[in-house]
Amino acid sequence: MKIDEVLERAHVVALPMAVKFRGVTTREALLIDGPQGWGEFAPFLEYGAEESANWLAAGLEAAFTGFPEKNRDRVAVNGTIPAVPAGKVPEIMDRYPGCTTFKIKVAEPGQTLADDISRVNAVREAVLATGRTPVLRVDANGGWSVEEAIAAAKVLMPLDYIEQPCATVEELKEVRMQLMRSGLFVRVAADESIRRAKDPYRVAELQAADVAVIKPAPLGGVRRVLELTQDLRDRHMDVTIASALDTAVGISMGLHAVAALPQITDDDELDVPPAAAGLATGSLFIEDVCAPRTITDGFLAVDNLTPDPDRLAALAATPARRDFWFDRVRECWQYL
Incomplete structure (x- = not known):
């Protein structure tokens, strides 16, 4: 897996919050359409690259490795x-x-x-x-x-x-x-x-x-x-x-x-x-x-939901925010 492949599979979205939560009114996330499913990378904005690298590792696990066997449904x-x-x-x-x-x-x-x-x-x-x-x-x-x-x-x-x-x-x-x-x-x-x-x-x-x-x-x-x-x-x-x-x-x-x-x-x-x-x-x-x-x-x-293409398009972040999240991935990559 290379970073270019991850970014090629990425969608950046901005979800409006129903109620202000943790000071957040819009939740941004980078979603990865991987071979094993969808992963998510969404560290809070105040987190630095080293701390955020765990979030990237979690998203990559979901997208490229998949989840362990279930013991309950x-x-x-x-x-x-x-x-x-x-x-x-x-x-x-x-x-x-x-x-x-x-x-x-x-x-x-x-x-x-x-x-x-x-x-x-x-x-x-x-x-x-x-x-x-x-x-x-x-x-x-x-x-x-x-x-x-x-x-x-x-x-x-x-x-x-x-x-x-x-x-x-x-x-x-x-x-x-x-x-x-x-x-x-x-x-x-x-x-x-x-x-x-x-x-x-x-x-x-x-x-x-x-x-x-x-x-x-x-x-x-x-x-x-x-x-x-x-x-x-x-x-x-x-x-x-x-x-x-x-x-x-x-x-x-x-x-x-x-x-x-x-x-x-x-x-x-x-x-x-x-x-x-x-x-x-x-x-x-x-x-x-x-x-x-x-x-x-x-x-x-317990499920694996697939994002709806129409929702992905409607909730897509602005190009500037997309670039911001792509840069976050690049910054975190060195800490994986």
């Missing part, structure tokens, strides 16, 4: 609630039929803890109204101090976990220790501290988190995710596989990662399914390169 998913007013929560939840696990964005700049409480309670009450038990995760994207994280956990619980409450691994460890000392059963999950770290195992070595949020694109692809997941499980960490604001093409990578996870059992020899994955993010886009995936009773089928 469908994947349980969580809904994602952006940092919207509580009154908008029901309409967003309607996009996730059958889901009882939800990830809720908190610690949004310009908002208050009271806003977070209202949003989380709106999700909790909506699930309870269906007669089912809510499983709620809150994601602060490193936006809290240790003290703010502890205070938030106390008023937001019960929670499955708080994801990346603080920016540093040391702060995550302190939050986890304080929660344990206080007798508060709220797990701590690490996302950026693994996804953007030179050493993704440091979180486990410092016992700074209970859960690792693993995203295939930033870590280099499905096979790398499977390797890392096994290593983290051996270190007594649970794993949630999630999207990095992927297009429909990138979501296929995440689905195949969950599908390829080995089946594990508990002490009673009962099967333990993978944690609900953060892969039902397609509704965050107004338009995507494929028809929307259907969530059925909280599950997505």
Whole structure:
């Protein structure tokens, strides 16, 4: 495989977001029509070439190598609630039929803890109204101090976990220790501290988190995710596989990662399914390169969607942005 072949197979698209997410209103991605399927290269714009090279490796794996064998044909998913007013929560939840696990964005700049409480309670009450038990995760994207994280956990619980409450691994460890000392059963999950770290195992070595949020694109692809997941499980960490604001093409990578996870059992020899994955993010886009995936009773089928040619044309980025993404590929190539 040579870089010229990759670029010849590439399509650059710009997808409008339904709701501002991570500060993004238009999601750009370079899609690769490879011999084994479609791959995606879409590192966030602030990422440098060395860090972005993992994203390129993941896209090349999907396009030129293909995915490992599946151990399951469908994947349980969580809904994602952006940092919207509580009154908008029901309409967003309607996009996730059958889901009882939800990830809720908190610690949004310009908002208050009271806003977070209202949003989380709106999700909790909506699930309870269906007669089912809510499983709620809150994601602060490193936006809290240790003290703010502890205070938030106390008023937001019960929670499955708080994801990346603080920016540093040391702060995550302190939050986890304080929660344990206080007798508060709220797990701590690490996302950026693994996804953007030179050493993704440091979180486990410092016992700074209970859960690792693993995203295939930033870590280099499905096979790398499977390797890392096994290593983290051996270190007594649970794993949630999630999207990095992927297009429909990138979501296929995440689905195949969950599908390829080995089946594990508990002490009673009962099967333990993978944690609900953060892969039902397609509704965050107004338009995507494929028809929307259907969530059925909280599950997505494991598939390989092929982008629609008309959608690719309609969503094509400007020539200037196409050149920008081609240059990013060239910059990252040296780090593969």
